Structure formats: structure tokens, C-alpha cells
Amino acid sequence: MGKSVIFNQLTGLNQIVGNWPGKTVEKAEGSLYFEGHKIHIIDLPGIYSLSAYSIEELVARDYIIKEKPDVVINVLDASALERNLYFTIQLIELEVPIVIALNQVDFAAKKGIRIDEKKLSKSLGIPVIPTVAVTGLGLKELLSAVLKVVEGKDAVKPLQVTYGKEIEERISKLQKAVLDLLPEASAKYPPRWLAVKLLERDPEIVKQLKGSEKGRMVVEIADGLAKEIEGLHGEPSVVIIASERYGIASRLASEAQRFFAPPRLTIGERMDSITAHKFLGYPFLAGVMTLTFLTIFILGGILIGYLEALFDDFLIPLFMGFIAPLVPPWLGRIVKEGILSGIAAGVTIALPYVVPFYLILAILEDTGYLPRAAFLMDNLMHKIGLHGKAFIPLLLGYGCNVPACIGCRIMETERERLLAAFVTVLIPCAARTVVILGLVGEFVGLHAALGLYAFDLIIVFILGRIAFKALPGEPIGLIMEMPPYKVPSSKVVLKKTWFRTKEFVYVAFPLIVFGSTILSTLETMGLMESLAEAMRPLIVGWLGLPATAGIPLIFGILRKELTLILLAQLIGTTKFSTVLTSRQMVIFSMVTMIYIPCIATIAALIKEFGWKRAFGISLLDVTLALFMGGLANFILQAWPIV
Amino acid sequence: MAKLELKGENPNSLVNQLSHELGLPENEVEETISLAIKRGFLQREEGFFRLTEKGRNEVLAHRERYVHDRYVHPSMPFGRISRLFDGTIRNWSFHWRSKHGMDDEALEGLYDRLRSFQGRIENALPLSQLREGKRGVVVFTFGGRGLVQRLAEMGLTPGTEVTIVREAPFHGPIEVRVRGVSLALGHGIASRIFVKPLE
Numbered sequence: 001m002g003k004s005v006i007f008n009q010l011t012g013l014n015q016i017v018g019n020w021p022g023k024t025v026e027k028a029e030g031s032l033y034f035e036g037h038k039i040h041i042i043d044l045p046g047i048y049s050l051s052a053y054s055i056e057e058l059v060a061r062d063y064i065i066k067e068k069p070d071v072v073i074n075v076l077d078a079s080a081l082e083r084n085l086y087f088t089i090q091l092i093e094l095e096v097p098i099v100i101a102l103n104q105v106d107f108a109a110k111k112g113i114r115i116d117e118k119k120l121s122k123s124l125g126i127p128v129i130p131t132v133a134v135t136g137l138g139l140k141e142l143l144s145a146v147l148k149v150v151e152g153k154d155a156v157k158p159l160q161v162t163y164g165k166e167i168e169e170r171i172s173k174l175q176k177a178v179l180d181l182l183p184e185a186s187a188k189y190p191p192r193w194l195a196v197k198l199l200e201r202d203p204e205i206v207k208q209l210k211g212s213e214k215g216r217m218v219v220e221i222a223d224g225l226a227k228e229i230e231g232l233h234g235e236p237s238v239v240i241i242a243s244e245r246y247g248i249a250s251r252l253a254s255e256a257q258r259f260f261a262p263p264r265l266t267i268g269e270r271m272d273s274i275t276a277h278k279f280l281g282y283p284f285l286a287g288v289m290t291l292t293f294l295t296i297f298i299l300g301g302i303l304i305g306y307l308e309a310l311f312d313d314f315l316i317p318l319f320m321g322f323i324a325p326l327v328p329p330w331l332g333r334i335v336k337e338g339i340l341s342g343i344a345a346g347v348t349i350a351l352p353y354v355v356p357f358y359l360i361l362a363i364l365e366d367t368g369y370l371p372r373a374a375f376l377m378d379n380l381m382h383k384i385g386l387h388g389k390a391f392i393p394l395l396l397g398y399g400c401n402v403p404a405c406i407g408c409r410i411m412e413t414e415r416e417r418l419l420a421a422f423v424t425v426l427i428p429c430a431a432r433t434v435v436i437l438g439l440v441g442e443f444v445g446l447h448a449a450l451g452l453y454a455f456d457l458i459i460v461f462i463l464g465r466i467a468f469k470a471l472p473g474e475p476i477g478l479i480m481e482m483p484p485y486k487v488p489s490s491k492v493v494l495k496k497t498w499f500r501t502k503e504f505v506y507v508a509f510p511l512i513v514f515g516s517t518i519l520s521t522l523e524t525m526g527l528m529e530s531l532a533e534a535m536r537p538l539i540v541g542w543l544g545l546p547a548t549a550g551i552p553l554i555f556g557i558l559r560k561e562l563t564l565i566l567l568a569q570l571i572g573t574t575k576f577s578t579v580l581t582s583r584q585m586v587i588f589s590m591v592t593m594i595y596i597p598c599i600a601t602i603a604a605l606i607k608e609f610g611w612k613r614a615f616g617i618s619l620l621d622v623t624l625a626l627f628m629g630g631l632a633n634f635i636l637q638a639w640p641i642v
Numbered sequence: 643m644a645k646l647e648l649k650g651e652n653p654n655s656l657v658n659q660l661s662h663e664l665g666l667p668e669n670e671v672e673e674t675i676s677l678a679i680k681r682g683f684l685q686r687e688e689g690f691f692r693l694t695e696k697g698r699n700e701v702l703a704h705r706e707r708y709v710h711d712r713y714v715h716p717s718m719p720f721g722r723i724s725r726l727f728d729g730t731i732r733n734w735s736f737h738w739r740s741k742h743g744m745d746d747e748a749l750e751g752l753y754d755r756l757r758s759f760q761g762r763i764e765n766a767l768p769l770s771q772l773r774e775g776k777r778g779v780v781v782f783t784f785g786g787r788g789l790v791q792r793l794a795e796m797g798l799t800p801g802t803e804v805t806i807v808r809e810a811p812f813h814g815p816i817e818v819r820v821r822g823v824s825l826a827l828g829h830g831i832a833s834r835i836f837v838k839p840l841e
Binding site for chain 2: 079080081082083086200201235236238239242243246250272273276277278279281371374375376378379382387388412476477478479480481482483484
């Protein structure tokens with residue numbers, strides 16, 4: 001906790017911060033100047049151990065071993081010292097220079113914990129600087145300490161991590177074997193660390209060493225020694241070693257910390273008795289989600305009214321007044337119909353729904369509510385072969401599928417990541433919300449829009465369940481840290497909303513303008529009819545939509561909200577109800593909601609899972625959307641409930 | 643069988659010691675022992691009793707049944723009811739796999755546990771059965787390598803005190819406090835952590 005905040009404070013970068021574990025899924029880099037030195041800082045994923053259990057841990061471990069940073073800043077949460085020192089001990093074993101930022105000292109004090117940082121520093125042999133990341137307290141001191149270590153002014157002599165006698169004996173035996181048999185590996189890794197990892201049977205290290213004949217020999221020796229330890233203690237060797245590390249951490253923590261007040265319930269803990277309560281928690285969750293959508297719907301509706309008036313009655317006529325006399329009429333038409341109405345539609349239709357959504361999401365993330373939601377939803381997520389943590393990317397998916405897909409990395413295994421991503425891309429993102437609320441919500445009614453969301457959740461559930469049964473492998477249970485609640489910082493929330501909106505505008509607007517320009521060019525050239533004609537059997541025959549509706553659906557692959565924007569352009573009005581029936585609007589939105597992840601999401605899928613799986617998922621979604629759309633067409637014709 | 647279980651731990655105990663430990667009259671202990679000898683579970687050796695290979699297997703089977711009936715099965719949804727329909731389980735490894743979703747590794751871990759268990763298995767309880775607000779000390783965890791390691795790294799090592807903060811309904815996850823940190827643990831995970839309840 002607080003690691004990304006420190007990084008942002010130091011570098012001024014907008015690394016996404018959130019109060020849920022695992023949001024830094026890739027390393028971020030930035031640099032700053034301090035006392036005449038240029039310091040390059042890398043934000044590694046937040047982890048609690050250096051085993052090879054999850055991708056984040058591997059990323060962090062590999063980086064530290066391969067890149068050999070000058071200093072590792074280890075951010076400790078002062079309110080959970082023992083637990084955090086466990087990680088520090090592992091860093092010490094990796095033999096890297098460390099400076100400790102003892103963060104959240106203010107929060108620890110609220111919980112009645114005071115830490116003697118001098119004592120801690122002395123027993124660890126590492127500089128310890130108390131900080132409060134959010135306010136920037138102690139960061140200058142932190143940087144000076146880092147510089148001192150780099151320049152060698154501060155002689156750092158980290159504590160020697162010593163295990164029990166029967167383990168130590170075997171570590172030195174193994175260390176000797178490593179030095180003798182694998183000189184090149186011991187140049188790459190600290191030999192003692194390698195010996196400890198081998199005793200723990202670390203799968204990554206074992207895999208690497210098994211590549212060579214001598215490596216195999218060492219692994220065999222290690223296996224024998226680990227078995228001896230296991231025989232003595234009756235526990236797997238990893239557990240014994242972890243126990244001993246915790247023993248050291250516990251001793252260090254209790255020496256350095258003092259409880260000056262009896263632990264009182266913090267406000268956050270009191271809030272938990274409602275928000276994570278076994279019964280009250282669910283209405284609360286439902287309330288939060290309903291409130292979120294209502295706010296977006298109402299706020300978005302108001303904003304759309306103002307912005308539309310601004311563009312249609314003022315900005316576009318004004319601009320055309322300037323430009324029309326200067327260009328030939330056909331070009332004028334492309335400019336007006338393509339570029340200008342593209343921008344106008346982007347601003348008036350997309351942004352009013354997207355910005356409030358990002359704002360609320362940022363607040364939810366920053367308070368720490370998401371892990372509570374994950375806790376409550378764990379049971380239901382198990383039904384689709386996932387666990388509670390997958391609920392976090394799922395919720396993020398309502399904002400944008402791209403970070404949600406990457407967020408699936410908080411799942412532990414490849415199989416669960418794929419499953420989570422598969423259902424996540426079916427979640428209607430902010431762009432799809434634009435279509436659902438802007439078309440169905442506005443012209444058919446809020447009940448129909450909410451019905452579509454419910455329908456989507458049913459699809460997610462059914463498909464998730466099928467995929468879970470189809471994908472081989474064992475489901476894994478939930479093990480998740482529950483960070484304490486905190487008051488969302490307006491700075492972080494606004495910054496995050498701004499950052500995401502900016503990214504949305506940068507990515508979406510060029511595509512919107514590009515799409516609508518191509519469209520109006522096609523229209524000017526008279527090609528539209530033949531394209532629409534070619535798609536007629538599918539669009540008109542099967543889905544029961546007007547023939548022109550097929551074209552926006554093609555362009556929607558670029559951006560989902562383009563479907564609505566281009567539809568408005570093609571039918572020549574944003575008063576959709578004058579041209580489309582309620583049934584058609586519902587079907588159009590439904591197809592848009594399911595049919596394909598947008599191009600950015602496909603790219604994210606490719607990056608995370610490879611071409612084959614990304615296209616497999618896309619193809620499946622297209623088929624499903626067309627099937628469901630046609631089905632809905634027949635059902636709604638037979639029972640016209642909307 | 644509980645008596646035999648205890649002998650499994652102290653194969654060399656004497657009759658009077660045993661009767662003292664179990665709080666049973668000596669003649670009853672004697673009777674059980676002679677029955678056990680007759681069945682080939684125990685062997686008399688210079689005044690001591692030693693568990694035979696057959697006896698060891700019997701103890702292991704007892705522990706397996708005990709853990710299953712008392713702990714693992716009841717912690718499943720409708721576990722207590724569905725247990726009635728199981729009848730006598732003949733093929734244990736099939737049962738663990740199909741009904742409790744254990745893979746080879748987890749199963750191996752379970753048997754390792756049962757073999758090496760020190761002290762009476764009756765005193766331990768899976769974390770999932772500890773109620774809100776109660777405390778316990780971790781005795782052992784079992785499961786695949788990855789799980790056992792993860793739990794140890796999260797601080798759930800043997801001897802650690804755990805407090806149940808809250809539980810979600812319908813066999814949902816529990817929230818525990820361990821080493822000053824709040825952890826959410828799925829029900830399946832929690833039923834693989836055995837604790838000794840504290841008053």
C-alpha cells in the first residue's frame with residue numbers, strides 16, 4: 001500500500017493508484033532530479049514475497065536480479081510491520097542495497113502503534129525513513145538516504161538472516177555444491193539465496209537449473225536435503241523456511257514497535273461491519289451499483305442536453321459559416337458530416353456518460369471498497385470457476401475493458417486469467433453504456449436499459465459456467481488482502497479521472513473522426529447503398545434492423561460508441577425514436593453490447609493471451625451476438641414487451 | 643478407535659499410562675489391546691506394545707475417516723445432509739477427487755499430514771468451522787504445494803494465532819486477522835487450514 005503513491009509523488013507521473021491489491025501489474029518508470037543527480041525510478045508490482053507464485057512476483061524478482069538496481073526502496077506499511085518485514089527479509093537475502101520507507105506512520109499512530117525507526121534501522125542494518133506518502137512527508141529524506149547509499153557514504157550492513165541449525169547446515173552444504181558445480185549461476189544469483197530457494201524447491205529456479213547436467217545434480221542434492229528437513233519437522237520445506245522468516249520478522253517488529261493505546265476499532269473497521277456484513281453487505285453493494293448507474297444516467301442526460309444545444313445551434317453553424325465559402329460543396333459536406341459531427345457526437349454522446357463513470361470508479365477504487373465487493377461476491381464467482389478477486393476486473397470492465405483485461409493478472413493461474421478475461425470482455429464498458437443508455441435508456445425507457453444489463457449478466461454467468469466446465473484444470477480459492485478503508489483523496493480521484501478521460505479522448509476521438517469521415521466519404525461517393533445492400537439479409541432479415549444499421553456495426557469494432565454516433569449520422573438525427581422502433585433499438589444495443597471487443601480490447605487480449613485466443617474470443621462473441629440478436633428479434637416480435 | 647489412534651502416536655505406552663491418559667479403567671484398555679492384538683494391529687514386545695504395519699494403516703484410515711466426516715464433509719454446502727447419501731466409502735482417493743475437488747498433489751499433502759500428525763486429530767478444527775470472533779492457533783495446512791506455500795507466506799504458518807473477523811453467508815469466504823493484516827480466505831481454502839481453537 002502506498003507504493004504507487006510514493007512513486008507518483010517522486011516522479012509526478014500518473015501511475016494509476018487504487019486501494020486494492022495488485023493494481024500495478026506492469027512496471028512503470030519515471031525520473032527526477034534531486035540535488036544535482038538524475039534519479040531513475042521504477043515502480044514494481046506490489047508483492048509480499050519473492051517466490052515465483054504469481055506473475056507480479058516473477059516480474060519483480062527478475063527485475064531485481066537481472067537489472068541490479070542501485071537501490072531498492074522497500075515501502076513498508078507501518079500498521080502491518082511484521083507482515084511487511086517478511087518481504088524485507090527476502091530482499092536482504094537477495095543481497096541488494098535497500099532503503100526502507102516506513103509508510104503510513106500516521107495511520108499506524110491512529111491504530112495505536114508507534115514504531116521506533118532508529119531501533120528498526122539499527123537491527124536491520126538498513127536506513128529507515130518514516131513517510132506519509134499522500135502528503136509527501138519524508139520523501140526528501142528518503143531521497144537523501146537513497147543517494148547516500150548509492151554514493152557509499154552510508155555504510156549499509158544488512159542483518160544476516162540466519163535460520164535454525166538444521167537448516168543452516170544444509171544451506172551451507174548446498175551453497176558449496178552450487179559454488180563448485182555451477183560457477184556461472186552463482187555469478188548471476190547470490191549463491192546463498194540460490195541455496196535457500198533450492199531448499200524451498202522454487203519451481204522457477206529448479207526449471208532453470210534442470211537445463212544442464214550439473215544443474216540437475218544440484219537439484220537432486222537439494223531435493224535430498226529438503227527431504228531431510230521435512231523429515232525433521234514434518235512440514236514441507238517452504239513452510240518451515242517461511243515460518244523461520246516470520247519468526248525473525250516477528251522478533252524485529254516486536255522490538256521496534258510499541259502499542260501506546262489499546263487497539264480501538266477504526267472508522268474503517270466500523271464501516272466494514274455494514275459494508276462487508278454477511279447480510280447487510282449485499283443490499284449495500286446493490287445500492288452502490290444502482291446509485292452509480294442512476295448518477296451516470298441522470299448526470300449524463302443533463303450534460304447531453306446542454307452540450308447538444310451548444311454544438312448543434314452554435315458551434316457547428318459558426319464553424320461552417322467560416323469554412324463553407326472556402327471549399328467546394330462536396331468537401332464542405334464531408335467536413336460537416338464527417339469531422340464536425342464526429343467530434344460533436346463524441347463530445348455530446350460519449351463524454352457525458354464516460355466522465356461521471358470514471359469519477360465514481362475512481363472514488364470506489366480509492367476508498368478500498370472493491371476488495372469488500374470481491375469478498376461478498378466470492379461465492380457467486382465460484383459458480384463460474386473463479387473466485388472473488390475476479391469481481392474486481394469485472395467491475396473495472398464497466399469502465400473500460402482494456403485495463404480490466406490487464407487487471408485479470410490479479411488472478412493466480414493462466415487458466416483463471418483467461419476465464420476472467422473471457423467474461424470481462426462481455427461486460428458493457430463505458431462506451432457500450434453510451435449506446436445502451438443513449439439509445440435504449442433515453443428512447444425506450446430506463447427499465448429496458450437495466451433489463452439489458454441484467455441480460456448481459458445472465459449471459460456472463462452462463463458463458464462463464466460453460467467455459468469453466470470446458471477449460472481443464474482445478475479452480476483455486478480466494479486468498480486476498482483486505483486493505484483498510486480510507487477517505488478517498490480528492491487529488492488522487494480527480495487526477496485519475498482526468499488521466500483516464502484524457503486517454504479516452506486521445507484513443508477514441510481520432511477513431512471517431514476517422515470512422516465518421518470515411519463514412520461520410522462513402523456516402524458522398526454513393527457507395528453506402530451497395531454496402532448496406534450486401535448486408536441486408538443479415539441485418540434486415542435476421543436482426544430486423546433497418547439496412548443502414550449494418551454499417552455502424554462494422555465501424556463499431558473501432559470503438560463501441562461509434563455505432564451510435566454513426567447511426568445518428570446515417571439517419572440524420574439524434575432523435576433515434578423517429579426512425580427506429582423500440583424493438584430495433586433494443587436489438588441494436590444488444591448486438592453492440594456483445595458482438596466483438598473493440599480493437600483496443602482485442603489488442604489487450606492479444607498481448608495477454610496471444611493471437612489465437614484473442615481471435616477465438618472475438619469470433620465467439622460475434623457469433624453469440626448475432627445469434628442472440630436474431631433470437632431477440634423473433635421473441636420480441638412474438639411478445640412485444642418493449 | 644480413538645484409543646488406537648492414541649497408541650499410534652505413542653506405540654510404546656504402557657497400559658496404566660494409557661488408561662491414565664484416556665481416563666478409562668485399566669481393564670477396558672486391556673480388553674481393547676487384546677482385541678487389537680487379535681486383529682493384528684498391535685504386537686507385544688518386551689512389555690511394550692508396538693503398532694504393526696496393519697495397525698498403522700488402520701490408524702491412518704481412522705484419521706482419514708475422522709477428518710472427512712467431522713471436518714471436510716460438513717464444511718461443504720449441505721455437507722451434513724449429503725454425507726448421509728455417501729454410504730460407506732470404498733474408494734477414498736476417488737471420493738476425495740470427485741467430491742472434494744482434490745488433485746494428486748493435494749491428496750498427497752493430505753496423506754502426508756495424516757501420517758505425520760502429532761497429537762490427537764480430534765483437537766484440531768478447520769478454520770472454516772471457527773465462528774465469528776473466535777481465535778485459533780494454526781496447527782497445519784494441507785493442499786497442493788502452491789497453496790501451502792502461499793498460506794505460509796501470507797503468515798499462516800504453524801503456531802500463528804488467527805482471529806475470525808467475519809464470515810460471508812452460505813459457506814462464503816471468511817475474513818481473518820493474522821499478524822496484524824486482514825485476509826479474505828475462500829471457504830475451500832479455509833477448510834484446509836486446521837487450527838486449535840482458543841478460548
